[in-house]
Amino acid sequence: MPCARATYCSSPPAGQRCRARWGRLESQRHNTESRQSAVDLARQSLPPQSDPLADLLAATARGDRQAFAELYRLTRGRLYGIVLALLRQQEAAEDVLQEAYLAVWRTAGQYQPGRAPVLVWLMAITRHRAIEMLRQRRRRAAEVHAEPLDEEALQIPDPQPSLSVDHLAHAIQECLRRLSTDQSQAIGLAFFHGLSHEELAARLQTPLGTVKSWVRRGLLQLKGCLES
Incomplete structure (x- = not known):
């Protein structure tokens, strides 16, 4: 019995030939969804275009202090987690x-x-300020011949200085899409949700060393992408 094309889209058809075709189609669909899932997961906490964050930012631009206070309340926790992970103080x-x-x-x-989404834009501003403080620390340490800073803390995406915050936010979003599924999941949860390595390992049910490797390699790839 020949396979009807419409059958492929609803349920597995009867017959060996149809089941084989159905299996190939399901495999292709699964691969496509797997590649997209990392981006979706990283963006779960990002507001859609009609999200209140965008409205609050627009009101802030008009000088609405109450809207700014609400924007601060909704985003402070995530941004603070990013800065604390970088500065460790x-x-x-x-x-x-x-x-x-x-x-x-x-x-x-x-x-x-x-x-770029509002949260990515806010992240770009915050990370830029944190990176500037790390550079100031490094210069002061060099001047007084102090102990060198933790190199791991400095291995963060460091985009071209000429990029504006707006372009940087867009660049971060584009570079995230180029990472592998595992790297994008780990970095998305770490930076958008503020999870630690231990929390990532528990959330992803993956050994701690593997999670650290995903984050480290992903950050190195992001660094190269943003500097290119």
Whole structure:
């Protein structure tokens, strides 16, 4: 009995020939969904275009302090986790976060919705401030011949200095899509959800060493992508 084309889209048809074709189609669909799942997972916490974050940022650009306070409340936890992971000092992380939100208040009107989600844009601003503080620390340490900074903390995506925050946010989003499924999952959960290595291992049910490898290699690839 020949296979009807419409049958492929609903349920496995009867017959060996049809089952074989159905299996190939299911395999192709699964592979496509697997590649997309990493991006979807990394963006689960990102607001859709109609999300309140976009509305709050637009209101902030108009000088609405109440909207800015609500934007701060909704995003502070995630951004603080990113800064603390980079600087590893609570006081320094608080200072950087304050500078980042002041920058958001001043530049909210420069956000372009079509280029990157609001959360990615906020992350770009925050990481830029944190990287600047790390560089200042390194310069001061060199001047007084102090112990070198933890090199692992400095191995973070360091984009071209000429990139604006808007372009950087777009670049981060594009470079994330080039990572493998495992790397994109791990980095998405770490940076968008603020999970530690141990929490990632538990969430993904994967050995801690493997998770650390995914994050490290993914960050190196992001670094190369952003610097290219």
